[in-house]
Amino acid sequence: MPKVGIIAVGQSAFVRSYPGSIRELAFEAFRDALKGLPIRAQQIDASVVCSAPEYDKQRTPAGLIAEYLGLNPQPTFYVESVCSSSSSGLRTAYALIASGLHDVVMVLGFQKMSEISSAESQERMGRGADIQWEAPFGTMMPAYYAMHARGHFEKYGTTEEDLGLIRLKSSTYGVINEKAVFRKSLTLDKIMEPKYIATPLKMMDCCANADGSSCVLLASEQKAKELCEKPVWVRGLGMATAPINMAGRDTFSGLKCAQLAARRAYDMAGLGPKDIDVAEVHDCSTEAEMMAYEDLGFAEPGKGKDLIRNKETYREGRIPVNVDGGLLSKGHPIGATGGSQIRTIALQLRGEAGPMQVPNAKVGLVHNIGGVGIYGNVSIFSVD
Amino acid sequence: MGFEQFGIVSFTSTTKTEKFVDFLKEGKVCGTICKSCGAKFFPPRGDCNFCLSEEMEWFGITGAGELITYTQAMYAPAGFEKDVPYTLGVARFEDGAKVFGRLDKSIPDENIRPGMKVRLKVIDLDDDRLSYVLTQA
Ligand SMILES: [Zn+2]
Numbered sequence: 134m135p136k137v138g139i140i141a142v143g144q145s146a147f148v149r150s151y152p153g154s155i156r157e158l159a160f161e162a163f164r165d166a167l168k169g170l171p172i173r174a175q176q177i178d179a180s181v182v183c184s185a186p187e188y189d190k191q192r193t194p195a196g197l198i199a200e201y202l203g204l205n206p207q208p209t210f211y212v213e214s215v216c217s218s219s220s221s222g223l224r225t226a227y228a229l230i231a232s233g234l235h236d237v238v239m240v241l242g243f244q245k246m247s248e249i250s251s252a253e254s255q256e257r258m259g260r261g262a263d264i265q266w267e268a269p270f271g272t273m274m275p276a277y278y279a280m281h282a283r284g285h286f287e288k289y290g291t292t293e294e295d296l297g298l299i300r301l302k303s304s305t306y307g308v309i310n311e312k313a314v315f316r317k318s319l320t321l322d323k324i325m326e327p328k329y330i331a332t333p334l335k336m337m338d339c340c341a342n343a344d345g346s347s348c349v350l351l352a353s354e355q356k357a358k359e360l361c362e363k364p365v366w367v368r369g370l371g372m373a374t375a376p377i378n379m380a381g382r383d384t385f386s387g388l389k390c391a392q393l394a395a396r397r398a399y400d401m402a403g404l405g406p407k408d409i410d411v412a413e414v415h416d417c418s419t420e421a422e423m424m425a426y427e428d429l430g431f432a433e434p435g436k437g438k439d440l441i442r443n444k445e446t447y448r449e450g451r452i453p454v455n456v457d458g459g460l461l462s463k464g465h466p467i468g469a470t471g472g473s474q475i476r477t478i479a480l481q482l483r484g485e486a487g488p489m490q491v492p493n494a495k496v497g498l499v500h501n502i503g504g505v506g507i508y509g510n511v512s513i514f515s516v517d
Numbered sequence: 518m519g520f521e522q523f524g525i526v527s528f529t530s531t532t533k534t535e536k537f538v539d540f541l542k543e544g545k546v547c548g549t550i551c552k553s554c555g556a557k558f559f560p561p562r563g564d565c566n567f568c569l570s571e572e573m574e575w576f577g578i579t580g581a582g583e584l585i586t587y588t589q590a591m592y593a594p595a596g597f598e599k600d601v602p603y604t605l606g607v608a609r610f611e612d613g614a615k616v617f618g619r620l621d622k623s624i625p626d627e628n629i630r631p632g633m634k635v636r637l638k639v640i641d642l643d644d645d646r647l648s649y650v651l652t653q654a
Pocket of ligand 1: 551552553554555556565566567568569570
């Protein structure tokens, strides 16, 4: 397989409500990625634009954003897999480059969740599941993760406090991430306040909506070496899917799509969980991070709780996870999230992660889930 | 009215599995079986992804099931606000079918746990709508 490298990464600050339009929000990440580099729009051969369309008022945003970023007349199109859209965008960009069709491809993820009113948002929320067989009961994303939390507790003896410890870790790093929406320091007492969203998940177990954008620029091996001093190579890309309907699931203590995506990514990279120096996982809820520990093989099934109890996923631990605060602290602007995770890992591997830097990180992993385990994307990167 | 009679808020009006609602009116919760290859489906399907047939017959989910997991929702999407809190869950039935739905409001909270025996019950809702719940067996 030809080598494909990341040559630039950027993201906007993630905020509750971005005071501009979606094209301007997209530009924030684009500017952040290209700032200080000799690369300009005319060197970008194609772009992949990613968001969840139910939050967009603009129809077909790819064309609008390509124009505003100065990417005409090169190809552009839209890729969607809800919360993992920009990881699916990465997969698409990789294929475009590895096939030899294009040399330099941009993945631009964005979401302005504040684009629609909270009443409209409430209405959209109910339609994230199977609208024929599940939505008529009154479903929403936290309830689905909550059923997985209950399944995990039942099977392995995990507790609400174990999940609380994940949020405590998140806040430790949210405080030092200037691009995060939630930067307050939290105590375990505050996290454990019994304000339930869907039992056993509480307010602090769930991430917040945000507006934000992310930008990842990829290139063929030759172009990457020409344009970038320290490319970050794409080593493994795994994607898998699972039934949207809960009646189609065998277990509620892990996500099948993530387990299979991880195996595919490890196989492609010729690496295993022990080779990963730093990881970004999809912690839209604390339970999602708990399952990720096990689905990715960082812990045996049921042992995820020991990782967090022993602080092994802290920056100083055996396998640092979400040391940028994760979705829980950064916020979760759906289409931008995967690109933001990829950015964090690229910065880590280039040694540019500032106060969040994991010493000597050489191999990094991104775990990005769409829906509650409908789409699983796991991507592995390295600097060598 | 057709399929949109199913559930508290409906998002689907036409489907090959519209008879699901007719069976609810008879007090039965039904899935489909492929007449060609025998594959069993719940929720019901009008098309078999194994053999591509669209010849289906219906079967009723009867007997006792076991609750696998559940959550009590304290917030709700638009159209469901007046119902909170309500409990959602998944149960596995004796014939292997898994069913997602709400739990009967009459079940005491302290009885709700994975492993609880449940059965399906059809319920009438406002405005000539109907649904099913998982109730304690
Ligand atoms: Zn068949």
